[in-house]
Amino acid sequence: MAASNIARMRQWGRTFRPTAPGLLSNAHWLAGAAFLVLGILWLRTGIGGSWSSDSRQNLYLANLMLLYMLVALGLNVISGYVGAASIGHIALFAIGAYTEAILTTDYGWHVWPAVLAGAVVAMVASLPLGLILLRLSGWYFSVVTLLLVVVVSDLILQQKELTGGGAGVFGLTMPYIGNHQLDSRDYLYFIGGLNVVVFLMLRYLIDCTRWGKAFIAVRQAEPAARAVGIHPFVVQESALMISAFLAGLAGALFAPLPGIINPDSFPILDSIFFLLAILAGGMGTVPGPVVGTLALYIVPQWLNRQQALKDYSFLVYGLLLLLLVIFLPEGISGGVRRLWYQLFGRWMKQDGGGAGSIAATGAASAAPGTDHQALQYLRQGPAASGDFALETVGLSKQFGDLVALDDLSVQVRRGTIHAIIGPNGSGKTTLLNVVSGFYRPDRGSMKCFGRTLPPGRASRSIRRGVARTFQVPQMLPALTGLENVMLGCHSGGKVTMVDGLLPLPHVRRERRRFEARARACIELVGLGEKEMRAACGQLPFAHQRLLEIARAVAGEPRMLLLDEPASGLHPDEVRQFITLIRLLRDSGMTIVLVEHNFALVGELSDSITVLDAGMLLAEGDIHAVRHDPKVIEAYLGA
Amino acid sequence: MIELANDVLIPALGIGALYGLIGISFNLIFAPGGTFNFAQGQIVMLGGLLAFSFYQDQAWPLVLAVLAVAAIGAIIGLAEERIAVWPALRRDPHGQGWVLSTLAVFTIIQSLAIVQWGSTPQVVKDFPGMSIARRDVLGFEIAPYFVGTLAIAIGATIALHFFFQRTMLGRAVAATSQDRDAARLRGVDVRRIMSVSFMMGGALGAFTGMLAAPLTLATISVGLTFTFRGFMAAAIGGMGANLGALVAGLLLGLIEQSTQRYWQGGYTNFVMLAVLLSILLLRPQGLFGQSVARRI
Numbered sequence: 033m034a035a036s037n038i039a040r041m042r043q044w045g046r047t048f049r050p051t052a053p054g055l056l057s058n059a060h061w062l063a064g065a066a067f068l069v070l071g072i073l074w075l076r077t078g079i080g081g082s083w084s085s086d087s088r089q090n091l092y093l094a095n096l097m098l099l100y101m102l103v104a105l106g107l108n109v110i111s112g113y114v115g116a117a118s119i120g121h122i123a124l125f126a127i128g129a130y131t132e133a134i135l136t137t138d139y140g141w142h143v144w145p146a147v148l149a150g151a152v153v154a155m156v157a158s159l160p161l162g163l164i165l166l167r168l169s170g171w172y173f174s175v176v177t178l179l180l181v182v183v184v185s186d187l188i189l190q191q192k193e194l195t196g197g198g199a200g201v202f203g204l205t206m207p208y209i210g211n212h213q214l215d216s217r218d219y220l221y222f223i224g225g226l227n228v229v230v231f232l233m234l235r236y237l238i239d240c241t242r243w244g245k246a247f248i249a250v251r252q253a254e255p256a257a258r259a260v261g262i263h264p265f266v267v268q269e270s271a272l273m274i275s276a277f278l279a280g281l282a283g284a285l286f287a288p289l290p291g292i293i294n295p296d297s298f299p300i301l302d303s304i305f306f307l308l309a310i311l312a313g314g315m316g317t318v319p320g321p322v323v324g325t326l327a328l329y330i331v332p333q334w335l336n337r338q339q340a341l342k343d344y345s346f347l348v349y350g351l352l353l354l355l356l357v358i359f360l361p362e363g364i365s366g367g368v369r370r371l372w373y374q375l376f377g378r379w380m381k382q383d384g385g386g387a388g389s390i391a392a393t394g395a396a397s398a399a400p401g402t403d404h405q406a407l408q409y410l411r412q413g414p415a416a417s418g419d420f421a422l423e424t425v426g427l428s429k430q431f432g433d434l435v436a437l438d439d440l441s442v443q444v445r446r447g448t449i450h451a452i453i454g455p456n457g458s459g460k461t462t463l464l465n466v467v468s469g470f471y472r473p474d475r476g477s478m479k480c481f482g483r484t485l486p487p488g489r490a491s492r493s494i495r496r497g498v499a500r501t502f503q504v505p506q507m508l509p510a511l512t513g514l515e516n517v518m519l520g521c522h523s524g525g526k527v528t529m530v531d532g533l534l535p536l537p538h539v540r541r542e543r544r545r546f547e548a549r550a551r552a553c554i555e556l557v558g559l560g561e562k563e564m565r566a567a568c569g570q571l572p573f574a575h576q577r578l579l580e581i582a583r584a585v586a587g588e589p590r591m592l593l594l595d596e597p598a599s600g601l602h603p604d605e606v607r608q609f610i611t612l613i614r615l616l617r618d619s620g621m622t623i624v625l626v627e628h629n630f631a632l633v634g635e636l637s638d639s640i641t642v643l644d645a646g647m648l649l650a651e652g653d654i655h656a657v658r659h660d661p662k663v664i665e666a667y668l669g670a
Numbered sequence: 671m672i673e674l675a676n677d678v679l680i681p682a683l684g685i686g687a688l689y690g691l692i693g694i695s696f697n698l699i700f701a702p703g704g705t706f707n708f709a710q711g712q713i714v715m716l717g718g719l720l721a722f723s724f725y726q727d728q729a730w731p732l733v734l735a736v737l738a739v740a741a742i743g744a745i746i747g748l749a750e751e752r753i754a755v756w757p758a759l760r761r762d763p764h765g766q767g768w769v770l771s772t773l774a775v776f777t778i779i780q781s782l783a784i785v786q787w788g789s790t791p792q793v794v795k796d797f798p799g800m801s802i803a804r805r806d807v808l809g810f811e812i813a814p815y816f817v818g819t820l821a822i823a824i825g826a827t828i829a830l831h832f833f834f835q836r837t838m839l840g841r842a843v844a845a846t847s848q849d850r851d852a853a854r855l856r857g858v859d860v861r862r863i864m865s866v867s868f869m870m871g872g873a874l875g876a877f878t879g880m881l882a883a884p885l886t887l888a889t890i891s892v893g894l895t896f897t898f899r900g901f902m903a904a905a906i907g908g909m910g911a912n913l914g915a916l917v918a919g920l921l922l923g924l925i926e927q928s929t930q931r932y933w934q935g936g937y938t939n940f941v942m943l944a945v946l947l948s949i950l951l952l953r954p955q956g957l958f959g960q961s962v963a964r965r966i
Contacts (some may be wrong), residue, residue, distance in 0.1 A: 117766070182939050352774075361761065
């Protein structure tokens with residue numbers, strides 16, 4: 033019990049995210065905002081006792097730290113949530129700074145438009161980096177961002193007419209508001225305020241719109257993300273753009289502060305500081321960058337004071353980074369939370385996580401009538417046309433020398449439960465993967481309700497009314513059941529990453545709509561409040577399976593593909609599963625299931641396709657298939 | 671034509687061989703755990719500085735210096751694996767915590783090297799028979815040094831090929847790189863394989879640093895450059911393909927020399943990054959790598 037508790041705390045510590053916007057979530061961002069205010073007050077009064085003694089230097093450092101916090105807030109989006117660690121943010125910061133500097137000195141722009149231009153240029157410069165994420169594993173991105181730092185500093189040195197080479201650009205002036213030129217103290221409040229605004233916007237985007245869950249899904253369960261209609265590349269590229277915009281903005285705001293910038297203003301060590309900061313605060317948590325930057329503020333500050341230690345600054349950063357990765361990967365706030373639960377956990381009754389079966393928890397509330405709310409959602413979906421839900425013609429798929437599908441033509445009648453069976457390696461799951469767009473077929477075509485399905489476009493298939501589940505449920509373990517199912521609503525959303533930054537009426541409406549739909553779907557599969565609130569990783573396997581079906585249904589599909597849905601279920605749970613699938617069929621949905629359990633297939637399915645070695649062996653109802661000599665031979669013969 | 675060979679092709683092959691060797695040392699470490707060692711370039715850099723201390727400063731015999739440099743490289747590799755990489759992999763076998771922990775090792779080595787050697791570049795004398803001075807051979811001007819590096823790189827590639835094909839240990843490493851979990855089930859001690867690979871990678875990295883030192887001078891600033899070039903050689907060749915790394919290394923040498931000759935040396939990294947991105951986008955598995963079907 034104790035061990036499982038600790039495991040749960042760790043899970044919580046890592047990416048704990050309550051069902052926003054609940055009490056805890058409010059506390060979360062309130063704490064963050066308070067931290068910011070406290071931090072500013074601390075900076076204002078704490079350093080050297082007052083502004084008077086060596087205040088210019090202190091003000092400069094305080095400003096710099098707030099600008100670095102801005103970078104960290106953005107870095108957290110791409111490196112914390114989407115999970116691609118960037119070492120190149122100092123280069124983006126430098127690009128922003130140089131753009132501002134060049135535009136204001138050479139071209140006579142005002143500071144504010146030049147600042148905005150700096151942010152935009154950094155954002156555009158980051159776009160090619162995103163291409164790495166399109167096809168390669170995340171660490172390639174990390175290396176290439178490191179290379180970016182080298183290349184940007186090379187280019188700054190080479191383009192002397194533009195950047196002044198090693199001497200840099202000088203004569204930069206602080207911006208005006210009206211007739212008042214900001215001094216560095218005004219700047220402190222301005223940048224502090226900007227940080228609060230950015231923090232609250234990002235927090236809203238991540239906690240309260242569909243995008244926050246999409247970020248996490250792309251990192252933790254990419255197949256699931258694609259199945260619910262999230263295009264991973266689009267999400268990654270957008271997260272990178274947000275991140276680069278903020279880094280460029282911070283850089284452009286930085287340039288006027290020292291009045292002169294040159295390549296030495298942007299040491300690569302600072303890139304490591306950004307990563308260190310979000311790691312210390314808690315990667316992929318909303319307050320992480322704020323907590324981390326403030327907690328580590330002392331480090332460069334202290335190193336700066338101790339001239340003797342200057343040589344060891346790399347060592348301090350390196351050791352801190354190493355210690356954090358190894359001993360405290362969930363960061364300071366996660367570590368504190370874990371400690372809290374280890375000390376006081378036994379007095380706090382945790383809900384969720386019990387090992388009940390569906391039969392014990394949900395059976396009473398299950399058996400929903402045909403007037404169930406979720407089914408009404410389904411019926412509101414676009415009317416299906418054509419006799420066949422799915423028609424494939426001559427599908428072939430080969431992996432190396434292995435022929436997985438061989439000229440396969442299958443038809444699934446609309447509104448039926450259609451089973452696909454066959455011995456191991458007969459191509460059942462491959463067929464499912466081809467139909468749902470995860471594999472691109474070598475030859476052949478597919479039609480869904482009379483319309484051609486584009487091959488190999490998994491993230492588009494839900495828009496064609498095709499949803500699916502996986503052999504091993506692809507859930508996000510740290511998110512609650514409700515949040516996992518809300519992910520299934522993604523394709524029905526209209527909120528973009530721009531309007532999602534603000535709690536506008538239509539954004540809140542979409543959230544409420546998603547939540548209502550997700551709740552209805554969870555009730556439909558026979559689960560209740562307890563499963564909605566518990567972290568999905570703590571739920572028993574059977575519940576995760578059901579939640580995955582609920583998530584698929586939340587996308588309002590017309591055809592549902594189930595990959596071995598009954599494996600690992602208790603016989604009682606199988607009964608309930610049968611009821612659920614029939615209910616879905618009776619509401620008009622077409623069900624295609626790949627299944628090994630012959631008894632279940634016989635009881636449930638209206639028609640059956642038998643595959644062997646990627647070819648069609650037999651089709652028909654259970655009686656026809658059971659007595660087919662070829663089927664008997666394939667299953668029983670050598 | 672001869673001028674082109676003298677000024678571009680021959681140096682390109684010799685320097686490219688060094689990049690290939692660094693790429694191969696990245697591959698050795700990458701093989702069992704799929705971990706890219708961010709600190710590898712720093713181990714190469716240390717190899718050069720150690721060569722300065724042992725071979726130039728203390729005037730040890732060459733063989734002893736080579737053995738000492740390689741041994742220290744192996745020890746650093748082993749320590750890194752034990753302290754930084756294994757704990758991260760144990761926490762999450764398929765996670766990428768090692769990106770940050772090897773980056774931490776990168777910064778730690780950087781700092782210690784500055785303290786020990788300072789940031790002034792140090793001269794390391796030529797190795798016997800590998801003079802950097804050009805010599806006239808059949809009308810071409812060839813520096814014996816470039817012939818030596820190319821021969822060593824080719825020799826290392828062949829030796830590693832036999833190691834992975836013929837020896838029990840090599841086959842265990844190869845099996846682990848294909849499927850870590852399956853290898854473990856077959857009784858391969860994955861932890862030991864990881865340690866051996868990091869030691870081999872560290873030793874080869876430090877050795878290459880020593881080999882490069884007469885040409886590049888021994889200095890801390892080469893660490894980042896070698897990380898850059900070695901990664902490119904490994905990635906363009908295909909992660910894990912040693913022959914690929916060698917060929918890609920030679921290609922990088924060619925890019926570097928022609929950029930320096932026909933444009934400006936300052937743009938070398940820029941051109942290389944552009945080439946890398948184009949190749950990776952067209953062929954993510956690299957020139958010699960094999961693509962693996964994703965299982966869903």
